[in-house]
Amino acid sequence: MLLVGVGVMGRPYLAAARRLGVAVHAIETADRAAALTGEVEHLTIAAGDTDEAWAAAAFDAAARRRPDGVLAFAEQHVLAAALVADELGLPGPSLRASAISRDKALQRGRFAVAGVRQPEHLITGRLADAADWAASRYPVVVKAVSRTGSDGVESVADADAFADAAARRAGESPLLVESMVEGPEYSWEALVRDGEVLCANVTAKETTGPPRFIETGHRTGVLLDPAESAAVEDLAARVLTGLGMRTGIVHLEYRVAADGPTLMEVAVRTPGDFLMDLICLSHDRDWFELVVRLSLGMPVLEAQPRTPTPAAGYFPLTDPGVVTAIEGLDEVRAHPTVDRAGVLVDIGDTVPPAVSSMQRRIFVLFTGPDLPTLDKALDFTRHTLAVRTRPL
DSSP: OEEEOOTTTTHHHHHHHHHHTOOOEEEEEHHHHGGGTTTOSEEEEESSSSHHHHHHHHHHHHHHSOOSOEEEOSGGGHHHHHHHHHHHTOOSSOHHHHHHHTOHHHHHHHHHTTTOOOOOEEEESSGGGGHHHHHTTOSEEEEESSOOTTTTOEEEOSHHHHHHHHHHTTTOOSEEEEEOOOSOEEEEEEEEETTEEEEEEEEEEEEOOTTTOOEEEEEESOOOOHHHHHHHHHHHHHHHHHHTOOSEEEEEEEEEETTEEEEEEEESSOOTTTHHHHHHHHHTSOHHHHHHHHHHTOOOOOOOOOOOOOEEEEOOOOOSEEEEEEESHHHHHTSTTEEEEEEOOOTTOEEOOOSSGGGOOEEEEEEOSSHHHHHHHHHHHHHHOEEEEEOO
16 A cells, blocks of 8 residues: 555554555655654655655655555645556545645635535635625635645634735735634544445534634534434535545535535545544544555445444643643543543743644543543543743
């Protein structure tokens, strides 16, 4: 299997491949390659973190050792893997789905004619040129078209704020401007084979809200009432058809507006924030192994219906400044509901103001027998775990 990108959250793919007796040829950047020593059979270094650099490395790796399957890890790896899969006739989301996954503006254009409920939007080469369009729609949301983790996303409340954003982002092009959709935020994750949904999960999200909408919490295995479930399944089916989705994993983010679930964006790769790990806990199935199987055309055993186990992720923001203390990590790790927890800074490090999810420094993953138990564990963690800082 050719694995394009591994990072940290993609390492369970390596363990799944080993269990299946599958050799892995990984592609990684030079700064991450050392961590894979002894973990993979072959390694190719990507010269950078752009679509083009990943694609060049993937072409080279596939030419030297023809893979039986190819799998992308994160968003910047999607197009490279799709190009190899398309060339070699291997299972994958499809080149069309992968290209659309990489560009939020392409998503808006495609889904506008595919019957998918989504925000009003405008694609602009210069943010200042969208001022008249935005004037009758405040608040609006401005998005970069190909970044992830809420990077490049901000809400704009009025004309003065829009003028400020236009000045700050004058060098960015293109940008997507959207009407703001009010309502709770969810995601829908699914494994798909030849366009058919094999299994799915619903995740409820917590965010900081405007202006940046940084995700701070997830609950997987959410059970919806029949009407909600049918509406989400209809949205997902329209999105999959519009994408031309074939085989692999789909991560679809939506808000429940007054007129129903409304698409925010969709990706055909592993969701971030350890969501795959939480889904495994909720559904008692190794989704990493299932994705590997799908990429190689291997059989995927059907799951027995069961009620999901509640699981949650907690990702609080850290106050900006110099880290002076880390408190409560050992106590939280010892809690019976905690699967794992970590703090990604050391005392003396400088924490900048958070403008995207990549700048969160704490993570805790929980699983429990029921929602009340999970709520108590979350409350315990909020009062116990802290990264203290002093202002610069």
